[in-house]
Amino acid sequence: MNLEALLAGRLAAAFAAVAGETVDPVVRQSQHADFQSGAALALARRLGRPPREVAAEVADKSDLAGLASVEVSGPGFLNLAVDDAVLATAVDALDDDRLGVPPVARPERIVIDYSGPNAAKELQVGHLRSTIIGDALARLHAWLGHEVIRRNHLGDWGTQFGMLIEHMVDLGGDAAEHSLGDLTDFYRAARRKFDADDRFRTRSRLRVVALQSGDELTRSLWRRLVGQTESTFMDTYARLGVTLTPADFVGESFYQDQLESVLSELDEKGLLVESEGALCVFPAGFTGRDGEPLPLIVRKSDGGFGYAATDLAALRHRVRTLGATRLLYVVGAPQRTHFRMVFEVCRRAGWLPPEVTAEHIEFGSILGADGKMFRTRSGDNVTLAALLDEAVERASSPAVGIGAIKYADLSGDRRSDYVFDWDRMLASTGNTGPYLQYAYARIRSIFRQADAAEAGPVSLGAPAERRLALALLGFEPAVTAAAAHREPHRLAVYLHELAVAFTGFYESCPILRSAGPTRASRLTLADRTARTLAIGLSLLGIDLPEEM
């Protein structure tokens, strides 16, 4: 149920009659009424007539019978008050698992690239936002009826693997296996040797060559290393409630045998330019430090392929082979220029046809209390595993602790940086995970004391009941807006508003202590709130405890 769309549809005819052309009534929520339309103000100028006069004529010609009442207000707004009976019936109808939201008419095949940690390392706080935001977007779009293909673009290839594999060889089979249990230590030990020992460095370089040329022993060690880290990633994803599966792990290594053809196709299109020994594409409109054209380096001067080549291959593969109609890259804002260049090059290469859209879903950084990048006191990166441990400890509940972290991340505009603050995110009041979970837990408590079958038709008496009904009907616009803008916080903020409306209702309208039709109606309102919170938070990837 989308009241805004319903009202806009009715008003559109009146606007068209007055304007002589199609006018978007821009129906929105308002403090002055249930909804308002400000379209008459803009229209009045075009018609050269007084705004209030235009608004009055639109109101007069509007057929809102059985839906709402309208009046002209202020400089020329149309204030809309939805009939109580309409609200009540609409809330009654929210009893299915989609809350009346139909699947999209034209499903797209959307590849969402998110998380993307480096194999042989642990998941860090630096991966948190991509993982959480990407997963929320995946859930949202899938729920709306799109075909979502998740892609975890692991850093599982590159020169550092020579060093790591050589270190495995040095340790020998069992010791290596054991050592991989702590990847941070394993990586550091390899790094130390690499920095200190010339001979080890030489062996590492040779090992890279062996890996690239497909040496069987080297490959099997590499597979073990990557496999081990993938399983630790899965452990953390499971704790975080992230929907990535091993089948979604398609790392950089997957594209290695496609890089030569990326190069040759670019060459055929005449896009490839040699510069300082490297093979580059110079997309128009990108300049560097001295105003000189900025290159996207496809093949480095040493003959190796860089990350840009892999990104190009991945994009081409996702469109050409996977058949994606939309590509979402959930990657931090600092890589904006890089992605703009990649997209531009792919457009010119014909890999990104006009009907396919590629979007960089950028996000800001997580800051510590000092306003700088979030780190441990000693300046190290914080591992996700440690962060989750602390969350569970502080909240003494996995659902609450981890939900708090995720909600804190998803409740603000993703483009903004935010300060990581345990006290604020775990607060039981305010725009927080625990506040929403608490509202839900209170409803569950009610239904442990009442039979769900007692719920009956909604009738709206008290102002708080009406406010809650209106809030419940705001779900569809919120979900739609969150998906359209790829901004999960639009849904999060809505859910908080719903919880606030519910709490107000809960405080002023006794449910179990009421009787008859009132009790039946209030139980339905509570039930619909619980459903909406449950579905809404599930779309954000946040669990709801039955009790708190």
Place this chain on the structure above:
RNA sequence: GCGCUCGUAGCUCAGCGGAUAGAGCAACGGACUUCUAAUCCGUCGGUCGCAGGUUCGAAUCCUGCCGGGCGCGCCA
């Protein structure tokens, strides 16, 4: 230097072309023999960085300036 981005209440943030700019925290004052008070109600608090411009109307769009962040060739 060039480019991108952000600057809203003491703090953390919504709002991003419409009516007196909204929440939460903090501060202060109230509400628990009452369905979970992990809550609620009230008060206090803002020249929406500054200056111009466009517009009937600007926190919202444009330009300049100030301040913060990020990016600018072989790392991803």
